[in-house]
Amino acid sequence: MKNIRVHLKERSYPIIIGNNSSLGIGALCRKLNIGKDAIIITNSLLKKKFLPKITSSLKQNNFSIKTLLVPDSEKAKSSHYCLSLIEKISRYDKKKQPFIIALGGGVIGDLAGFVASIYKRGIPIVQVPTTFLGQIDSAIGGKTAIDLAIAKNLVGAFYQPKAVIVDLNFLKTLPQRQIRTGLAEVIKYGIIKDKKLFYFLKNNYKKILKLNPQAVNFIVTRCVKIKARIIEVDEREKKGIRTILNFGHTVGHAIESACGYNKFTHGEAISVGMLCASEIAANLNMLKKKDQNQIQKLIELYKLPTTIRKTLINKIMNSLLRDKKFIKSKPRFVLPVSIGKVIVKSDISVQLIRGAIKKYSY
Amino acid sequence: MKNIRVHLKERSYPIIIGNNSSLGIGALCRKLNIGKDAIIITNSLLKKKFLPKITSSLKQNNFSIKTLLVPDSEKAKSSHYCLSLIEKISRYDKKKQPFIIALGGGVIGDLAGFVASIYKRGIPIVQVPTTFLGQIDSAIGGKTAIDLAIAKNLVGAFYQPKAVIVDLNFLKTLPQRQIRTGLAEVIKYGIIKDKKLFYFLKNNYKKILKLNPQAVNFIVTRCVKIKARIIEVDEREKKGIRTILNFGHTVGHAIESACGYNKFTHGEAISVGMLCASEIAANLNMLKKKDQNQIQKLIELYKLPTTIRKTLINKIMNSLLRDKKFIKSKPRFVLPVSIGKVIVKSDISVQLIRGAIKKYSY
Numbered sequence: 158m159k160n161i162r163v164h165l166k167e168r169s170y171p172i173i174i175g176n177n178s179s180l181g182i183g184a185l186c187r188k189l190n191i192g193k194d195a196i197i198i199t200n201s202l203l204k205k206k207f208l209p210k211i212t213s214s215l216k217q218n219n220f221s222i223k224t225l226l227v228p229d230s231e232k233a234k235s236s237h238y239c240l241s242l243i244e245k246i247s248r249y250d251k252k253k254q255p256f257i258i259a260l261g262g263g264v265i266g267d268l269a270g271f272v273a274s275i276y277k278r279g280i281p282i283v284q285v286p287t288t289f290l291g292q293i294d295s296a297i298g299g300k301t302a303i304d305l306a307i308a309k310n311l312v313g314a315f316y317q318p319k320a321v322i323v324d325l326n327f328l329k330t331l332p333q334r335q336i337r338t339g340l341a342e343v344i345k346y347g348i349i350k351d352k353k354l355f356y357f358l359k360n361n362y363k364k365i366l367k368l369n370p371q372a373v374n375f376i377v378t379r380c381v382k383i384k385a386r387i388i389e390v391d392e393r394e395k396k397g398i399r400t401i402l403n404f405g406h407t408v409g410h411a412i413e414s415a416c417g418y419n420k421f422t423h424g425e426a427i428s429v430g431m432l433c434a435s436e437i438a439a440n441l442n443m444l445k446k447k448d449q450n451q452i453q454k455l456i457e458l459y460k461l462p463t464t465i466r467k468t469l470i471n472k473i474m475n476s477l478l479r480d481k482k483f484i485k486s487k488p489r490f491v492l493p494v495s496i497g498k499v500i501v502k503s504d505i506s507v508q509l510i511r512g513a514i515k516k517y518s519y
Numbered sequence: 520m521k522n523i524r525v526h527l528k529e530r531s532y533p534i535i536i537g538n539n540s541s542l543g544i545g546a547l548c549r550k551l552n553i554g555k556d557a558i559i560i561t562n563s564l565l566k567k568k569f570l571p572k573i574t575s576s577l578k579q580n581n582f583s584i585k586t587l588l589v590p591d592s593e594k595a596k597s598s599h600y601c602l603s604l605i606e607k608i609s610r611y612d613k614k615k616q617p618f619i620i621a622l623g624g625g626v627i628g629d630l631a632g633f634v635a636s637i638y639k640r641g642i643p644i645v646q647v648p649t650t651f652l653g654q655i656d657s658a659i660g661g662k663t664a665i666d667l668a669i670a671k672n673l674v675g676a677f678y679q680p681k682a683v684i685v686d687l688n689f690l691k692t693l694p695q696r697q698i699r700t701g702l703a704e705v706i707k708y709g710i711i712k713d714k715k716l717f718y719f720l721k722n723n724y725k726k727i728l729k730l731n732p733q734a735v736n737f738i739v740t741r742c743v744k745i746k747a748r749i750i751e752v753d754e755r756e757k758k759g760i761r762t763i764l765n766f767g768h769t770v771g772h773a774i775e776s777a778c779g780y781n782k783f784t785h786g787e788a789i790s791v792g793m794l795c796a797s798e799i800a801a802n803l804n805m806l807k808k809k810d811q812n813q814i815q816k817l818i819e820l821y822k823l824p825t826t827i828r829k830t831l832i833n834k835i836m837n838s839l840l841r842d843k844k845f846i847k848s849k850p851r852f853v854l855p856v857s858i859g860k861v862i863v864k865s866d867i868s869v870q871l872i873r874g875a876i877k878k879y880s881y
Contacts, residue, residue, distance in 0.1 A: 236598070243674060244667060244668075244669055247667070247673055248669070275637070276673070277673065277675070278664065278676055302640070305602065305609070307606055307609050307610070311605065311609055312605060312637045313637060313639070313640045314637055314641070315641065393640075
C-alpha cells in the first residue's frame with residue numbers, strides 16, 4: 158500500500174494506492190476523525206460491484222451508513238440532483254456528524270465533491286474513484302462542479318477531499334474501452350512531465366493493457382505523484398502551472414462538445430487533442446519531428462483514435478473559440494517541446510489550429 | 520476615510536469606512552485588478568436609492584456594468600434565484616473578466632456572495648452593504664448562503680470578498696426600526712468584546728439614534744475591527760472563536776423561526792436572545808446581577824424588545840433543539856461573564872433555557 162500526501166497546509170490529505178486499499182476505508186475514516194455518519198454517493202451499478210467491500214469496513218468501525226444513488230450518466234451532474242442530494246442528506250443528518258464518500262468515476266466525484274463543498278458551508282469528503290481516469294486525475298485536486306443547461310462545469314468549487322482511496326482492484330471490472338480512455342490521460346502525464354513514464358508505457362504496453370498489477374501500480378503511482386505535486390504549487394489554477402494538465406484538452410473538449418459527448422470518450426477525444434497540440438508545436442518549430450512521431454506512435458500503440466471526420470471541423474472550431482480556458486478569446490495552448498516537457502503559449506493563430514485539426518481528419 | 524484590513528494571507532482584503540466611501544468604488548476596483556465587467560446584484564428599491572452613485576464611479580473607471588435585480592425579501596436567497604443569476608451572468612460574461620458587486624443588505628450579500636463563490640469555481644466579489652447589520656456584520660467575513668425549503672442557510676460557502684465598502688451615508692435613508700435592529704448587533708459587540716463600546720452606547724444613545732456622523736463612525740469602526748480580528752483567527756468557525764459572534768443568536772434564531780420571520784426583525788429577536796443568555800449566565804453564577812442589569816437597561820434604552828409571548832415558548836424550545844449550532848444536540852451557549860467578555864459553554868440544561876425564556880415572556 159502506498160501513501161502519497163498532497164501537501165496543502167491545513168487542507169493536506171493522503172492518497173492511498175493499492176490492491177484492495179478500499180478495504181481500509183473504515184479504519185482510515187476513523188483515524189481522520191471526520192465524522193460518524195457516512196453518506197455514500199454512488200450509482201446502482203457501482204453499488205452492486207463495489208459497495209459491499211466498503212460498507213463492511215465502515216460497519217466494522219462503527220460508522221452509520223446511508224447510501225444515496227444518482228443516475229449512471231453525466232445528467233447526474235445537474236443542479237437537480239445536487240439539490241435533491243442535499244435535501245436527502247439534511248433529512249438524514251440528525252446527529253450532525255456527516256461526511257460524504259464519493260464512490261464512482263468523474264461524474265460522481267465532481268457532483269459529490271460539490272455537494273460536500275456547499276452543504277452547511279462544507280462537510281468532509283473522501284473520494285473513492287472507481288475509474289482509471291478518476292484514480293489518476295479527477296478525484297485528486299479538489300476540482301468539483303455541476304453542469305447547467307447553458308454550459309458544462311459552469312458551477313463548482315475548489316474543495317479538497319480529506320482522503321483519496323485508489324483501489325487498483327476496481328480497474329479489473331472495467332471494459333477495455335474505459336481502460337484505454339484512462340490510458341490516454343496516462344500518456345498525457347508522460348508527455349507533460351515524465352519521460353520515464355512515457356517510455357515505460359511504450360515498452361510495457363502488453364502488460365499494461367492486460368492490467369498486470371505491478372505495471373498498473375507503477376503507472377498509477379507516477380500519475381498520482383505528478384498530479385499531487387502540481388496541485389501543491391497551483392491549487393486554484395491561478396499560476397498557470399495547473400494549466401499544463403489541460404494538454405490535449407483544448408481541442409479534446411471541443412471534439413467532445415461538437416460530437417455531443419457520445420461518439421468519443423473523454424480519453425479518446427484528448428488523444429486527438431494531443432496530436433493536434435503536438436502538430437501545432439511542430440509547426441511552430443518548438444517540437445522535433447522525431448518527438449512528434451513518438452507521441453503519435455504511442456497513441457496508436459494503445460489503439461486510441463487519431464482522427465475525426467472532416468465534416469466536424471467547423472463545429473469543433475466554433476466550440477473551441479467559446480472555450481472558457483481562453484482568456485479574452487485568445488487561443489491559449491499547452492504545447493509539448495520534448496517528451497516530458499510542455500509550455501503554455503497564447504495567441505496561437507486560428508489558421509494554425511484549423512490546420513492541425515485538418516491534418517487529423519478524414 | 521478609514522481602511523481596516525482583514526488579514527487572511529492571499530485572501531486579505533480592505534474594509535473602507537466613511538461618508539460617501541462608495542463614490543470610490545471604481546478607483547478601488549481598478550486598483551484591486553479584479554476584472555473589467557462589473558455585475559451589480561441588487562433589488563429595485565436599492566437600485567433607485569444607491570445605484571447611480573456607484574455606476575458613475577464605475578463608468579469613470581471604464582468598467583462595463585450589468586445590473587441584475589432580485590426580489591426585496593428573504594425569498595431571493597433561494598436556489599431558484601441563485602441559478603437564475605448564474606445563467607444571466609454566463610450569458611453576459613463574454614469577455615471573461617466578470618466580478619460581482621453586492622449592493623444590499625444581508626439577503627443580497629449572502630446570495631451574491633454564494634453566486635460569486637460557485638460561478639466558474641469562484642469569481643471576485645465586492646460587498647457594498649446598505650444596512651446597518653450588513654455594514655457591521657454580515658458583509659464581513661465571507662459567510663455566504665442560500666435557503667432551501669427544508670432549512671435556512673443550508674447551502675453555502677466560506678468565500679471572502681475582495682473588499683467591503685461601508686458607506687455611512689447609506690444609513691440615513693433607513694427607517695428607525697432597521698437602525699434599531701442594527702444597533703442590537705452593536706450592543707452584542709459591546710457585550711462580547713468591547714466594554715468601551717458598551718458604555719459609549721449607553722452614554723451617547725441620543726446622538727446615536729439621530730445618526731450623528733461622528734458617533735456612527737465610532738461605533739461602526741469598533742464593530743468592524745472586532746469582526747475583522749475574529750475572522751482572522753477563526754475564518755471557518757472551527758476553533759470556537761468565531762462562535763462568540765453567535766451571542767444572543769441561539770434563542771434569537773429560535774424566536775425568528777417560531778414566529779415565521781415576520782413579527783421580529785433579526786436584531787429584535789437577538790435582543791431577547793441576549794437577555795435569555797444573560798439570564799442563563801446569571802443563574803449559573805457566571806454573571807453578576809449588576810452586569811446583567813446593565814445589559815437589560817441598554818437594550819431597553821434603545822427601545823428594543825425585551826419580551827415574547829408566553830404562547831410561543833414551546834415552539835421556540837422545539838426550534839432551538841433542532842439548531843445546527845448544537846453539536847450532537849447538546850445545547851451550546853455563548854454566555855456573558857462580564858461586560859466585554861463571553862465564554863462558550865456546552866451542556867446547558869433544557870430546564871435552564873426554558874426558565875430563561877419564560878422570564879422574558881408575558
